Each structure stands twice: as structure tokens, then as C-alpha cells.
Amino acid sequence: MKKTKPQSGRPQILKRVSRIVIKKSLGKRRQSTRKLSRRLSIRGNPISHMTIQRHLAQRLDARPYRRPKWAKITQKIKENRLKFARDHENWSFEDWNNVFWSDESPFELFHPPNRQNDRVWAIGSQNIEPIFRLNSQRNYGLGNDVTQSAVRTPHCTPKQTVNGAYYRNEILKKTCLDAIAREAKKGSVIERSMLENMSEFLFMQDGALVHTANVTQQWRSEKFPPFWKKGEWPVNFPDLNPIENHWGIIYERLDEMAQVTTIQALIANLKTAWMTIHRTYFETW
Template structure:
């Protein structure tokens, strides 16, 4: 936040407005406003505090060794096949954290119509450092158990993507990784993924198989495919709302240029 915004907020507080009203007017969390006011009443500056981090304990040689290690890690990451599932729904409501509305008063915010029981569709996908699988749409009213996961998603959608041979082409045409023998399928701890039939399929079909015991713990930043779901959600927000599941499926397409940029950053 710029010093000008902070000063403006303090000015509104000094004029008698409440912290809640000031936070609403500048479109920021009330906790920020409280911190700024506390700084002022404690005779502290509203300027950004200088970086107070401690000096590095690594010498130049140690930094060089770590840099080389990271280079080897990048090669390892290029062999990972990231997979995930995400639900998409008709007439979904906006995310209050990501979609702020700028206004002088909360009463100026127009009400948003939502469906009480919106229809949903589960979407599955796989990505690597250079390509993407086709999206798989789980059939409506079908529970994605282990049997469905193996027969419809692993055996068809993901296997088809792994069998690609082209070195060039679009992200939906070229091979997933340079050396399929080094492919490592990354899944999460969902029951269909941990099931014995799923583990057996992966063990037989993937040379570099990681059993479920080796998967890392939960982390919201661990699987980069989560960013793809976010892009698709934003893309749906930019389009007019679909009025049935078939139109929703047509709208859920990998937006090429954005994903090419994202995949190249892994």
C-alpha cells in the first residue's frame, strides 16, 4: 500500500469515520486500517519499514553449490505429471476475497443472484512442464470411485496423453515429457487415488512409480495444476454464465496462450 493511501485512510479516521467505514472506502481489510491507526497513535511513521532481515549466513561457495543443486532439481520437476480434479458449477457466486467491489457505501453493492442448488460437474486434468492432457468430464450423477478413476481417467484420458509421440505441436498434441520412462504421476490423497486397484495400475503402467506412502503432505502451493483451475474459473467469470451443463463443458477449454506461459514457468 502506498503512503498516500495510508495517509488518506488516517485523514478519514481523524475526521470521525469508523475504521470499518474507512476500510470499506479504500477497499482493504479493516486489520490494515487498525495497524495504521496504531502506528499513528504510537508516534510511528506510516512509511514502509525497511527490510530488517538478517544478513545471509551462506558464503559465495555455498550459494554456488545450492544453485547447482537447484538446477538438478529443475530437471527432476520436468518429469512430474501433475494431476487433479476440480468441480465447476453453474451460476457460481463470486469469490468475496478475489472479486472486490469499489464503492463509497456497502449499500451501493448490487445483490447477486445465486442458485440454491446449482448443477456441478467434476473435471479432471493432467499437466507437465510442456503439455496438457485433454480435460475429462465426470458423467453427471456418477461418483468418481476408484473403479471409475482407473477405467475412465487413468486408462483413457491420462494414458492417451502419455502415449503421444510428437516433439512439437500444441500443448494438447505434443508428448507430455521428453522421456516417458522417467514419468512420475503426482496425485493427492483422495480415496480413489489411494485405492489398491489404482496403486496396482500405476505400478504396472508407470516405470517410475511413487507409492502413496512417498507422496508429500498437503500443501495449497504444491500442485501447480491448481493455478489452471483458477484460470478456468476466471475465464468462466469473463464469459456469460452458461445455462446448462453442456454449455458449461463447452466453455471449459484450456486457454492456450495463458497456459503456454504458465507451463513454461514450471
């Protein structure tokens, strides 16, 4: 029997069985390097969690990730999405251009930035500016409508919650109707007509309770009949609404601005952030 020649260098600390156990842990929950270290120690291969971490990164090219948060999609939601897609599969580009998109989003007075995009290189943690938050954080809403031609003036809601009466009286009557009535063919995106032919517009809103309330549906039927009624827009279906992309841009703009401490300053920043979107994004539609 041929003998194995002695090899130079330090022998591998991780045994073959341990390497298999580590590889099988990929993609599984609750498999931290410390837990793997304890498991392998019990099996007779005592190894530090740092060695396991280096093996995962260098040998297996793995990285630690946070589990993504996805909305739970039920069978009913899937069926509604499929029905919506089939009902509109023959729509042309011009048909979608006639949609009057609408949405609202909450914003915090002390909004924490995205920690993945807010890294700071420093010598010692004491040299890093902290993120301040209130013990009792409050949300404030921003609502808007967009079309392929223009946007309406943003409406900031200094309230924790919005009921049906506030939505109809303060948002629909005061801002939406004014935007629909605009007739100018030129000017800024908050001055010109929302569509070239407003007689063909279709008002879109999601399934929020203030949108689908019977009183609100009746009011909308009388003031501007062309709209997607209750149940037509599938729930948990933000992907198709272009305003969802705008909210992400606004958050980035707010992160670039100086932190404010009053609701009035936050509203001013929100309006400024919203109106700067069209300069780099909106005009390219």
C-alpha cells in the same frame, strides 16, 4: 504549581484508558466496534462505535480482516512433509521436470465470483446485477495432467462424486494413457509428447481415496510403474503441485465469461479456460 493553559479545539472524546482498551483489542477475536462501544460505556466512557472505528483506522492504521482459513496441520502431517522434503532435497531441476503432475478440482454450475475482486461502483444497490445461485448447487469435476512440456486434454466429470471404477476406466485409461502414448515433438501443448523422454517420467497424484485404492494402485503398477505410491505424497500438501495455480487461473477465466445455465456450456467454458492458460503462463515454464 503551573496551570495548564486552555487549549483551543474540541477535547478528545476518547479517554486515555479507553484508547488503551481499544489498542489491546487489536488481533483479538470477537472485538467488534459495537462490542467495544458497550464495554467502554459500562466503564464510564460512553462512545459511539463509529468513533471507535475512526480511531482504529486513522490513529492505529488498522483495518478489519476476515480470519483466513488454513488446513489443520497435525504433527504427523508435519513429519510426513519433512520426510518428503529430505527424500527429495537433492533432486535437480531436470528431476522435477520429469514429474507427470495430476490433479482434479470441482467447479459449480453457478460459481459465485470472488466478492473481494468483484466490486461494482453504482448509484444505489438496485443498479447492481445480482449473483444467481441454485438452491441445490451441484459440483462438476475437471481433471488434468501437466508436465514441463505439455498438458493432456482436460477431462470433465459430470458427476457429484467419482468412484474408483470411474477414475480408472474414464480418466486413467481413456485420457492419461493416450497422453502418455503421444510421441510428437512439435505442435500444440495438447498434441506433443508430455516429456522429451517418457521412459523417465514419474506419475504424481495426491492422497484422494480413488487414487490410493488398492485396485487403482495395482492397475497403475501394471500400466505405468513409475509413480508415487500410497503414502509417499504427503496429505494436505498442494503447494508443490503446479496445477493448483492453474485452478485459480481457470476460476478467473470463468468469471470473465458470460454465466451459463447448462452443464454442456460449463464444460465448454472449462475446456476453453484451460486451453488459454498456456498462452500467457504455460509457455514461460
